Amino acid sequence: MSDGSITPPYGTPPETKMMGANSKRYNKGGGDNTGNVLTGKQEHYLKRELISRQTKYEISELNSPTALRRFGAPFKSELGEVSPTDSDLPILRFIFVHHVRKFPFLDQAKEKEFWQDKLQVFLESFATKQISSSEDRLEETKRRKLALKCEKLVELMMNSGIPTASGYEERVGFEEIEVVDRDARDESLMVNVPEGHVLNGWDVNVVSVRQTSVKRTVRYHTHAEFLIRSKHEKHGEVLVGRRYGSFKQLTKDLKKEFPGKVFPPLPIKTKASSGGSTGLLTPSGAIKDDDSSSISSVSTTASVEVTSRRLSAPFSHSRSASASRGSRSVSRNRSSLTSERGDSPPQENSAPLWRENQRVSLRAYLRNLLKNQQIATSAAMKTFLTDSPVKLNREEEADEQRRRLADQARVDEQMKFFEIARARARELDIYMEGFRREIVEANGLTNLFAEIKEKNHISELSPNYQKFAEWARIEVAATIYHLFLAEDNSPELFAQMKRIHSLIPYAVLKNIIRIANPAAVMSGVLDLFLAQPFKSRSLMQRVFGMAISDGVNQVQKAIDALWPKVGDAVLCDKIKQFAEASDDVRDIIREDAAADDVDILVAILRSDLLEPELTPEQIGTVFNAYVAWTNAVNNVDDEMRQGAVLFSHLKHLLKLYTRRRDKMMMQALIEEPVTLQLFRDLFHIFYEPLVRVYKSANVYNSITDFAHFLDDIIVVVEKAQKQDLASDPNKTVQAFIDLCARHEDNFFKFIHEVHLHDNGLFSSLMGWIEDILAFLRNGPKRGALDMNKLFEDAVEQKVIDPVKAKAEIDSLIKWQFDRKRWHEGKTRQKMASGRDNWSETKPGGFSVTDFGLEPEDLADLAIDEAEMDEDLAFEEEGDDADLIAVEQKRRNRQAEILRRTAGQPVKPPIEELHKMGDVFLVALKNVLSED
CATH class of the missing domain: 3.30.1520.10 (Phox-like domain)
Incomplete structure (x- = not known):
C-alpha cells in the first residue's frame, strides 16, 4: 500500500490509472507522501461519511432550545453576532442564509420583527415543550420521518454541491455492478398480460x-x-x-x-x-x-x-x-x-x-x-x-x-402507441439538445420565462422553445393515454373523473372568483379569528383550545378508568412522574433500560430518580408481571395472558400519560401570543402576493378553459374506447396529440397572464432556483474541500492511524458497492410489477448531471429512502386496544422487516474516521462561510 494506489476488493478504480501522471499534484511537499494519498473514490466516501455525521448532528441539534442562538444572523444570541466561521451549524446556516431566507416572499420578511421576535421565539418555545419522541409513543411520528427525509436531502445537496480539490472524485456506479438487465424495458408491460x-x-x-x-x-x-x-x-x-x-x-x-x-x-x-x-x-x-x-x-x-x-x-x-x-x-x-x-x-x-x-x-x-x-x-x-x-x-x-x-x-395496442410516440419523440432530439443548452446555461430559466412573458402565443416563441412545447404535447398525450386507456384500472379511473367532472359547477365557481375579493375576504376572516378584544383569548385560540381540551379530557377519562385496574397508586404515580419529567431524567432512564435490555416500563418503576421507591413486594409484583408479559407476547396462551394483564395496564397508562402531556404542551403553545402573531405574519407574507397576482391576471377565465379540456378528454377517450381509432395506432396517437394541441394555447395564455402580472414574483422564483443549481454545479464560492490535505494533516498530527483510516474508507466503499448490488437485485425482482417505461417516449437531452447532481448520489438517496421505508410506520391504536396483541403485531412487523432485509449489507463500524471530525468541521466552515 506504500505506493498509494489502493485497490478495492471488487476491482481497480479508473482513477488509479491517472495517479502516475498526477502524482506531483498530490505530493506537493516533494517527499514520499504517496502512502497518504487518497484515490477518487476514497476522497468521495470520506467526504460523504464526514458530511453525513455532521448533518445528523445539526438536524438533531434543532431540537435544542438554543439551536437558533448558535445559528448566526438573522437570529439573535446573548453572545452577539455569530460569524459564519463560529457557527456550530455551518451546513444548516449555509442553506438557511442562501436558500431559505432568499426564497421569494420570505426575502421581504424583516429581520427583527419576523425572524427574531416571532419565528425564533415560537421555535424556541416549541423546543422547550419537549414533545414526546417516537420511542415514547411506540410509533414512528411524523416529525421523526420528516427529520430523516430532510437529513438525506441535505446530505445529497452537500455531497453533490461541495467538490473535492483534487478533481478526481468518483462514486460507485451501477455500471460496475453488472447486474442491470439492459433489455428489460418492455418487462413493465407485464402488468397487463393475462x-x-x-x-x-x-x-x-x-x-x-x-x-x-x-x-x-x-x-x-x-x-x-x-x-x-x-x-x-x-x-x-x-x-x-x-x-x-x-x-x-x-x-x-x-x-x-x-x-x-x-x-x-x-x-x-x-x-x-x-x-x-x-x-x-x-x-x-x-x-x-x-x-x-x-x-x-x-x-x-x-x-x-x-x-x-x-x-x-x-x-x-x-x-x-x-x-x-x-x-x-x-x-x-x-x-x-x-x-x-x-x-x-x-x-x-x-x-x-x-x-x-x-x-x-x-x-x-x-x-x-x-x-x-x-x-x-x-x-x-x-x-x-x-x-x-x-x-x-x-x-x-x-x-x-x-x-x-x-x-x-x-x-x-399499448406497445404500438409507445413505439409511435417514441419515434416522434426521437425526431425532436436535435432540437431538444439546443433547448437543453439554453436551459442549463446561466440564467436559462430566467430567459425562458422572460420569453413567455413577452410572447402572446406559442407560435411566437423561438424555434427551440416551440420544439420543447411539441415535446410537452407528446408527453402529456402519452400520460392521458396511460391514465385512461392503458392500465387495467383505467376504466374505473376514467369513470371517477367523469363523475367528479359532472359534479363541479364550473360556471358558478368562475363567477364567485370573478366577483369576490379573496384577499379582502380572507383578511377579514383572519381578523375575526385572531382578534383579542380586551386582551382576552382570540376565537382561534378558543377553537383550538376547546378541541385540545376535549382530547385531554378523553385521555384523562381513560387514565381514571385504568387506575382501579392497576390497583396500586404508587405505580401509577411513578409513571405519571416519568411522563412529566425533564428530558435529562427520561434520557437517563432510557439509557438504563437499554443497558440492561429491559422494557422501558421496568426501568421507570425501579428508578430511584422518581419518587417514591418501590417496596420489595411491589418490585416482585412488577417483575412477575413483566415475565408474564414477555411469555404472553412470545407464546399465545390464555393463562399467560391473564398474568400479563397488570403489565399491559401499566404500559397503556404510560402511553396515555405521554399523550396527555403532549396535548397539554400543544395547548400551552397555542395560548402564547407569539403563535397568533406568527400565523398572521405568515398569511401576509405568502397569501396576499399570490391573491394579487391571480386577481390581476384574470385567472377565473382559465376555469372555463379547464372544463373544456376535460370535456374534450372525455370525448377522445370514449371514441377510442368505441374502437373507432383502434384499426390504426397512428390515429390513436394523433388523436391524443391533437387533443393537447387544441388546448395548449389556453394553457400558455394562463402562464403568460400570471407571469405578466406577477410583480416580479416569477423572476424571483426562477432566480432562486438558479442559485440552487449554481451551487450544485459549481459548489460554494469559497472553493472545494481538500480531502487529501485534511487526511495528511490528520496523519501528521497523530489524530488518526492512516492504515486503519484507509481500511475504514475501503470498507465503506465495499459496503456501498454491496448495498447497490443488493438493492439492484431487489429492484429486478420487482420489475415485473413496475409501470410503463415512459422515459422511452421522451426526447433525449436532459440528465441530472446538467443540474449539478450525480446519478449515483440520487441512487444512494433512493436506496436510503427504501431502507427507511422498510421500517413500517405503526398506526396509532385505540385507547381500548389489547396491548398484548399490539406488541405481538409490533414484533411480527419487526420480524417481517428482518426477513425482507435478510442479506442486506450492514454498514461497517466507523471509529477512526470520526476522529477527523474537528479538523473537517474547521475546513467545512471555511468553505461555507461566504456572505
Whole structure:
C-alpha cells in the first residue's frame, strides 16, 4: 500500500490509472507522501461519511432550545453576532442564509420583527415543550420521518454541491455492478398480460365472467361471477368463482388480519361491457344483477339452485327469449337488457364481453394486493384464491379465450402507441439538445420565462422553445393515454373523473372568483379569528383550545378508568412522574433500560430518580408481571395472558400519560401570543402576493378553459374506447396529440397572464432556483474541500492511524458497492410489477448531471429512502386496544422487516474516521462561510 494506489476488493478504480501522471499534484511537499494519498473514490466516501455525521448532528441539534442562538444572523444570541466561521451549524446556516431566507416572499420578511421576535421565539418555545419522541409513543411520528427525509436531502445537496480539490472524485456506479438487465424495458408491460405476471409466488388472472342465477323466494336473481385462475409455486393451478361481494369480503378479512394497514381501494361496481376482440374497452351494455349485498361466491350445491351460462350473443330487449326458458329464466325489469344464451359458441367480433371493464379492474386490484408480501401470504388471500374450486364448461372456455385475445390486443395496442410516440419523440432530439443548452446555461430559466412573458402565443416563441412545447404535447398525450386507456384500472379511473367532472359547477365557481375579493375576504376572516378584544383569548385560540381540551379530557377519562385496574397508586404515580419529567431524567432512564435490555416500563418503576421507591413486594409484583408479559407476547396462551394483564395496564397508562402531556404542551403553545402573531405574519407574507397576482391576471377565465379540456378528454377517450381509432395506432396517437394541441394555447395564455402580472414574483422564483443549481454545479464560492490535505494533516498530527483510516474508507466503499448490488437485485425482482417505461417516449437531452447532481448520489438517496421505508410506520391504536396483541403485531412487523432485509449489507463500524471530525468541521466552515 506504500505506493498509494489502493485497490478495492471488487476491482481497480479508473482513477488509479491517472495517479502516475498526477502524482506531483498530490505530493506537493516533494517527499514520499504517496502512502497518504487518497484515490477518487476514497476522497468521495470520506467526504460523504464526514458530511453525513455532521448533518445528523445539526438536524438533531434543532431540537435544542438554543439551536437558533448558535445559528448566526438573522437570529439573535446573548453572545452577539455569530460569524459564519463560529457557527456550530455551518451546513444548516449555509442553506438557511442562501436558500431559505432568499426564497421569494420570505426575502421581504424583516429581520427583527419576523425572524427574531416571532419565528425564533415560537421555535424556541416549541423546543422547550419537549414533545414526546417516537420511542415514547411506540410509533414512528411524523416529525421523526420528516427529520430523516430532510437529513438525506441535505446530505445529497452537500455531497453533490461541495467538490473535492483534487478533481478526481468518483462514486460507485451501477455500471460496475453488472447486474442491470439492459433489455428489460418492455418487462413493465407485464402488468397487463393475462399470465406470467408472478407476484410474491402468485400468478393470478381473472379469466372470465359468467352469469349465475339464484332462486330466493319466488324470483331468480342474477349475479356476475368472476372466474379467477391462480397458480402458486407451492401448489398447482386453481380456478375459483367469486362475486363482487366476495371481493368486498376479502378486503374486510384482510383489514381484520392486518389492522391499521392501508389497502388499495376496491374498484367501484360497474356493469359495463366491451367489444369482443380488441383491447380498447367501451361500456356498451349492461345487465341488472344483484350482487350489491353479496359476500361470498355462489357454488352449485343442492341447497342453492344456480344456472351458469355465458352471455354469448349480443344483448337484446326481447322478452320472449327470456320467457321461453321456463323456470331457469331470469326475471328482469323493463329497463334491463336480456341476452341470447343459446348453446352455439360465441361469434367472434360480434358479442360484447360482459362485465369486461369490471374484470380487468378487479384483476388490477388483486395484483395490487399481491405486491405486498404480507398480504400475499395471508390466510384470507389463500382462502379467497383456492377455496371451492370450479371447472369451466365449453362456453366458458370459449369466453376465456376471447378475453385472452382482448388482453393481448390491449398490450399490443399499448406497445404500438409507445413505439409511435417514441419515434416522434426521437425526431425532436436535435432540437431538444439546443433547448437543453439554453436551459442549463446561466440564467436559462430566467430567459425562458422572460420569453413567455413577452410572447402572446406559442407560435411566437423561438424555434427551440416551440420544439420543447411539441415535446410537452407528446408527453402529456402519452400520460392521458396511460391514465385512461392503458392500465387495467383505467376504466374505473376514467369513470371517477367523469363523475367528479359532472359534479363541479364550473360556471358558478368562475363567477364567485370573478366577483369576490379573496384577499379582502380572507383578511377579514383572519381578523375575526385572531382578534383579542380586551386582551382576552382570540376565537382561534378558543377553537383550538376547546378541541385540545376535549382530547385531554378523553385521555384523562381513560387514565381514571385504568387506575382501579392497576390497583396500586404508587405505580401509577411513578409513571405519571416519568411522563412529566425533564428530558435529562427520561434520557437517563432510557439509557438504563437499554443497558440492561429491559422494557422501558421496568426501568421507570425501579428508578430511584422518581419518587417514591418501590417496596420489595411491589418490585416482585412488577417483575412477575413483566415475565408474564414477555411469555404472553412470545407464546399465545390464555393463562399467560391473564398474568400479563397488570403489565399491559401499566404500559397503556404510560402511553396515555405521554399523550396527555403532549396535548397539554400543544395547548400551552397555542395560548402564547407569539403563535397568533406568527400565523398572521405568515398569511401576509405568502397569501396576499399570490391573491394579487391571480386577481390581476384574470385567472377565473382559465376555469372555463379547464372544463373544456376535460370535456374534450372525455370525448377522445370514449371514441377510442368505441374502437373507432383502434384499426390504426397512428390515429390513436394523433388523436391524443391533437387533443393537447387544441388546448395548449389556453394553457400558455394562463402562464403568460400570471407571469405578466406577477410583480416580479416569477423572476424571483426562477432566480432562486438558479442559485440552487449554481451551487450544485459549481459548489460554494469559497472553493472545494481538500480531502487529501485534511487526511495528511490528520496523519501528521497523530489524530488518526492512516492504515486503519484507509481500511475504514475501503470498507465503506465495499459496503456501498454491496448495498447497490443488493438493492439492484431487489429492484429486478420487482420489475415485473413496475409501470410503463415512459422515459422511452421522451426526447433525449436532459440528465441530472446538467443540474449539478450525480446519478449515483440520487441512487444512494433512493436506496436510503427504501431502507427507511422498510421500517413500517405503526398506526396509532385505540385507547381500548389489547396491548398484548399490539406488541405481538409490533414484533411480527419487526420480524417481517428482518426477513425482507435478510442479506442486506450492514454498514461497517466507523471509529477512526470520526476522529477527523474537528479538523473537517474547521475546513467545512471555511468553505461555507461566504456572505
